[in-house]
Each structure stands twice: as structure tokens, then as C-alpha cells.
């Protein structure tokens with residue numbers, strides 16, 4: 001399924017998300033809308049702090065076809081706070097959710113494109129410098145070339161939704177996670193400890209946005 005069609009199907013559903021909703025209902029609607037695609041939705045719960053209008057956390061995973069066993073698939077997981085029986089979404093919250101689902105799909109589609117090009121996934125690992133500071137697991141994850149590439153593509157969705165103003169890229173050190181989660185994360189983890197990764201990431205963001213890197 002092409003991204004444009006995914007975007008339209010998602011948008012048609014998102015207008016119904018405002019208010020008190022049961023997560024299984026949202027998941028059912030999503031799975032029905034994406035029946036003839038490789039995308040599947042599932043639900044989860046989490047125990048952690050969250051911000052208003054950002055209570056639903058989205059994660060995704062791309063799995064290439066395993067010959068004779070598993071067809072190629074993308075699993076998108078929607079997680080809600082453990083204590084909440086229902087998802088309560090404001091207009092803003094529903095818009096955030098719509099954007100995040102699309103952003104995650106774009107990210108996973110990028111992994112699919114990488115896999116097709118390379119014939120495998122996550123081949124190159126990131127080797128942090130010996131004196132690097134921060135959460136090592138996170139650094140290893142964000143530092144992988146395939147992740148840098150996939151995260152840089154997320155920003156196209158953030159700017160299409162008007163969350164991120166691409167003209168503010170020159171001020172990338174000031175962009176908040178509400179504008180772009182990927183820019184925020186790469187800056188947080190690499191700007192000081194490994195500027196090469198931060199620059200490589202930004203360069204890809206520039207390239208995807210059509211703005212020339214100056």
C-alpha cells in the first residue's frame with residue numbers, strides 16, 4: 001500500500017477518535033482499514049509518565065518475509081497507560097495519534113526499502129566511542145546507520161502535519177520533541193558525544209526536506 005493511500009485511510013479514521021474510546025475498537029478499525037496491506041495493529045499497556053495529548057505511545061517493527069514461515073509484515077503497536085480503561089482523546093490528542101501512526105509507518109517502510117536494497121536488515125552496528133556518555137542501549141540503537149536513515153524520514157511526516165517547520169532547521173538545536181521527536185533525540189544523544197552522527201542525521205533531514213544544507 002502506498003504512503004498516500006495509507007495517509008488518506010488513516011485520516012478518515014482519525015476524525016472518529018476524539019472522545020472516550022476503547023483501544024480494541026481503534027485497533028479493530030485500523031486493522032479493517034489496512035486489511036489488504038502488510039501492516040497489522042496491536043495494543044499494549046505501559047507504566048510511565050506521559051504528557052497531555054501524548055498518552056498513546058506508538059512503536060513499530062518491520063519483519064521481512066521468512067521463507068515458508070512468515071509473510072513480510074509491519075506491526076504497529078499502540079500502548080496506553082495501564083491505569084486507563086479507555087483512551088480519552090482530545091482533538092489535539094487525536095491529531096497527535098494520527099501523525100505518530102503515520103510517522104511510524106514511514107519509519108518502518110524505510111526499513112523495508114533498506115532491506116530490499118541490502119538484502120538484509122541492521123547489518124551495520126554503531127560503535128560508540130570509549131568515552132561516550134549516555135544510555136548505551138539507546139546510543140547503539142539510534143547510532144545504527146539504518147536507524148539514522150529511518151528516523152530522518154520521520155521528519156517528513158512531522159513537517160507535512162505542520163508540527164515541524166522545516167525553515168527552522170537551521171535552529172535545529174532549539175527544536176523541541178513536540179516539533180520533531182527524532183531531531184530532539186539525535187541532538188540529545190549525539191550532538192555533544194558524537195557530532196558526526198548528529199551531522200549525518202541532519203544532512204539526511206535536509207535532503208528529505210528539499211532544503212539545501214547550507
Ligand SMILES: [Zn+2]
Nearest residue numbers: 107111147150
Ligand atoms: Zn527503526
